[in-house]
Amino acid sequence: MKNKKRLLAFGLAFSMAFSLGGCKVKNSENEKSKHWGELKAENAESSDSERITGNTNSTVSDATSDDNGKADSDNSWEKASTTAYGKYPELVTYTLGQLNGANNSNLPEGNTYEDNAYTRYLKEILNVQNQSIYMEREDRYNDYVNVLVNDHTLPDVLVVCDRETLYNLVENDLIEDLTEVYANCTSPRIKAMYNSYGSQLLGAGTFDGKLMALPEAVIDHGPCLLWLRKDWMEQLGLEEPESFEEAMDIIQAFQENRMGAEEGEEPVGLVCDTNLVSVTSQNYSVEPVFEKFYAYPRRWIKDENGEIVYGSLTKETKSALAYLRELYKRGILDENFALRAQNNLRDLVVEGKCGAFFGLWWTPNNPLMEEIENDPEADWEPYYLTADYQEKNNVYTSFSDNKYVVVRKGYEHPEIIMKIVSVLFDYSRFEDKENADEINSYFGLNVDPTARPLVINVDYNEAIYNVTKDIRRVIAGTQKESNLSALEKSYYSACIKYLSGEDVTAEDWAAYKSRISAVGVLVDGNYKPLQRQYLEESDGEVPNILASLEKNAFIQLIMGEQPMDYFDTFVQEWYAQGGQELTEKIREENS
Structure with missing residues (x-):
């Protein structure tokens, strides 16, 4: 692809610092993308109006309190835009391209892609709300993303599923540089998760030394x-x-x-x-x-x-x-x-x-x-x-099938994706001991990852093996249940229910068979994820x-x-x- 070599840089320095092809479309599809553009403009106008502070009927004597209120509001906006968990003082709505799953992503009855445990939790912690202006199932998702890219009409946040599209977005200057917001608004634990894969994972989203896309951290799935x-x-x-x-x-x-x-x-x-x-x-x-x-x-x-x-x-x-x-x-x-x-x-x-x-x-x-x-x-x-x-160390892999989160060029809050990732994959699992029960119950209910506003996963490279080891230790009585993370507790509860044999659901069976039986045989078989070698310039397609x-x-x-x-x-x-x-x-x- 033209300029691919110039654009792509597996940024070692970046990682250390932070330790489409065209598609023939119908007229109806073009009209749909234009409608998305109109929605974005309306959102921008409403967002601006929501930010207006003060009262046109206020008297001069209210000036001091208004100034103090504005200062407090400015400080709140500053904190929210420069920290992982800072809450926006007013609701921030972002338009989203949603990749949806089969059977409504197995969401509980009454839940939608805009109103579920994930979105409710993000609204409570960060005061953000997704508006899914574009929704498509996985087998057609890339084609519709191509429509958006070719028309230069993107939602505020988009998940990209192939590198050719990512190259196109970067080359046409359609997406934001995320270098600074990654440094400021990503929690230390999330950075440690990315570092567990070595420098090349973040490098996959880095072009000319700039982080232009947040790659999915695809945990090791182990052998078949x-x-x-x-x-x-x-x-x-x-x-x-x-x-x-x-x-x-x-x-x-x-x-x-x-x-x-x-x-x-x-x-x-x-x-x-x-x-x-x-x-x-x-x-x-x-x-x-x-x-x-x-x-x-x-x-x-x-x-x-x-x-x-x-x-x-x-x-x-x-x-x-x-x-x-x-x-x-x-x-x-x-x-x-x-x-x-x-x-x-x-x-x-x-x-x-x-x-x-x-x-x-x-x-x-x-x-x-x-x-x-x-x-x-x-x-x-x-x-x-x-x-x-077991596989040798001579096998190459690539990021050709990875997912990437990008932000539309010019969107006011590019930090929002780093905050969402930090809350969903760090805060709710490891920090919040009081309010994250519903969101973590989704693991035991087998809710598909496509239910999340960002259809990616972020975790340590060996996450699945560590989760199973922890659950097994609690079952064996050598570790306290209170030491489990929220995610681990969700699976542990389902596994205990399965072992008890009382009112066992298919979800309980699946939790035990996946987390204990399947991952367990890999642990017992001394399977170790390899430090993979990546093809640097070509994806080897x-x-x-x-x-x-x-x-x-x-x-x-x-x-x-x-x-x-x-x-x-x-x-x-x-x-x-x-x-x-x-x-x-x-x-x-x-x-």
């Missing part, structure tokens, strides 16, 4: 676990697996006994996304199979010679594909995996048709909780089968023509439609169709 229907295993008298091979035998037993299949239906094996692995932390990949062979497809890695190579092209990946080919031949891998859409995979789980898939620690929240609501007799258990094959070539080749190899030697042909074609130039570019930018 194998989730198996525990109740099916018990029905068949099967022991819990202790190895990868034993787990595959269990899935084969599910198949042979037609578990989950009605008359006339074929049983479903290990469900699998056609992409095989995911770079965006999704369920239904078969990434652990590749990990078993130290293979990292769809990611850039450093080989034994210190050269950057594309992980899909290595001999380790070839070995993993041969193993998947054998699983497919044995009927363990879903025979229809090549025909499944992502939503179809979820349906198979929720409807009780399958008993095995790979997923992350939060899988009980989505999709398993919905199945438990449909069938309370169903039960799932996670297994960490790749502890002996592979063009669609190469991605399609790879996907088709891998599916054909797994299904036996091509001999395994075809893998070598695929590698040659990948390099010949632009992969060689791409590899050289990545190596040059990261040399």
Whole structure:
């Protein structure tokens, strides 16, 4: 992208100091963006009128008190605009582009995106209120953001989900410099959270030494676990697996006994996304199979010679594909995996048709909780089968799929996002012992993060593991409940309710299975988040023509439609169709 190298600076100095492509749109969309612009202007006018102090009917004798009142008001505004928790003396309303979630983000009945525990708490602590003038679901969100960017019509606060859009915003001078407000209005604990990722996280939002966007602090999700229907295993008298091979035998037993299949239906094996692995932390990949062979497809890695190579092209990946080919031949891998859409995979789980898939620690929240609501007799258990094959330090990652919070250029209160982050992810969890019960109850209720005014997460890199360790210590009686943070108490209460067996809800089941069972097996397996290496200039994105070539080749190899030697042909074609130039570019930018 033009000027990308000039703009992007992974600001080491900045971090130390603080220890779109175009989119074809319809006329209706353009009219919508114009309407948003009119709303912003109205908000600005009302905000200005709300700030007018004094009374036109006051007498001269009131002058001194008016002056004192104005001074107090000015001091309040100054404190609010330069501190993390300072409350605005009058309500500050900001327009927001809202990314909404399914099922109203699982909000309790009667709650909305503008009136829920998060927004009420922010209004009480900071006196701020969001006005969602733009709202769209996740699969269409980026397209609508492109409309706003192309029309230069932004709400006051916006979450951006791709770096090309972020580059566009910076290059066209559409967003505020957040360097000073980060220094003044971000709490020390939030700064420590960002620092736990190293200097490059804030650097991802830094251009020419200026912080132009606040990146999401994506906590380590850990490796995928194998989730198996525990109740099916018990029905068949099967022991819990202790190895990868034993787990595959269990899935084969599910198949042979037609578990989950009605008359006339074929049983479903290990469900699998056609992409095989995911770079965006999704369920239904078969990434652990590749990990078993130290293979990292769809990611850039450093080989034994210190050269950057594309992980899909290595001999380790070839070995993993041969193993998947054998699983497919044995009927363990879903025979229809090549025909499944992502939503179809979820349906198979929720409807009780399958008993095995790979997923992350939060899988009980989505999709398993919905199945438990449909069938309370169903039960799932996670297994960490790749502890002996833990990822090496030679794998690169990027910020291409990260979220960023930006503020419209010219908005009067750019500090507002730092204050919101400080209140939601620090004050409510660690400081407020009296008024944060409702907001923290949302964790136990499985309210989706899209319910927050800013759809990002900010926490320490190892947060999920520390939370589980603390809860386990309290359950074991070696730590007092009073020492738990508000977030930890919410999960602890749900876990205790699950263990008691009385009036257990699907939310209680999900809290225990995610926080204790799933994260617990990672803790017990001595999983340690790696200090990742980041591609500095390029995000390493592979063009669609190469991605399609790879996907088709891998599916054909797994299904036996091509001999395994075809893998070598695929590698040659990948390099010949632009992969060689791409590899050289990545190596040059990261040399």
